[in-house]
Amino acid sequence: MYERPTPERPQITSSRSKGGLETPLSGRLWRETRLIFAPPLWYDILTYACLAVGAFMFLCAIIGLPILLFPPEILIWFGPLVFFAGLWGQLSSERMTCDLKARTYARREGQGLFKRIVRGPLTDLDAVVLLAERDYMAPTLIGQRIVYRIVIYWKNGKEPLLIIGTDYAIPGPGQPVNIGAGKLAHNGAQFARFLNIPFYDNSYFLSGEPLKPF
Secondary structure, eight states: OOOOOOSSSOSOTTOEEEOSOOOOOEEEEETTTEEEEEOOHHHHHHHHHHHHHHHHHHHHHHHTOOBTTBOHHHHHHHHHHHHHHHHHHHHTOOEEEEETTTTEEEEEEOSTTOOEEEEEEGGGEEEEEEEEEEOTTSOOSSSOOEEEEEEEEEGGGOSOOEEEEEEEEOOOTTOOGGGGOHHHHHHHHHHHHHHTOOEEEEEEEEOOOSEEEO
16 A cells, blocks of 8 residues: 655655656536546647647748748748647646546546556545645745645556646745645645545645656
């Protein structure tokens, strides 16, 4: 059985490495029958727009048609860059749909070209856990920024962890680590209730990263 992080054992020993972007996911209930964890709508619009605009720019460069003040010799380089930015964004995104009636889930897992579709019963899910960690990549002048993440765990580490919510806060002097975790704690408890699995609020102490970058 997987041991969840505790103050005495804060490091998550079964973390999985991920490449690419850390795509922001959010949960939404659809018709009270499906719980969907996916990037926000603006993310999909932005990435698909980059794909369309980049392809259009490259096509215009091929036929020698300038766009605004950009000549074809610039478009032939700029178009593919915009296209591949959108492609990278899409290949970095993960999604999971939970059927609350059939009690099953379908997840698009992985980043890059090697994605896979994983399906299974909701009984495979172990818990929803709220974690807190220091954000070493974003130092501030008034204090250390804290990253809060809601994470879904699978029983026995069957599947990689899935981050389904992220938020940030900068605690002031003497304030607890979880000073800004209230919204995610509420969301995590709701998601766990829909999925009928436990919710653990571990935001009162600092943990290691749930998914480590390469």
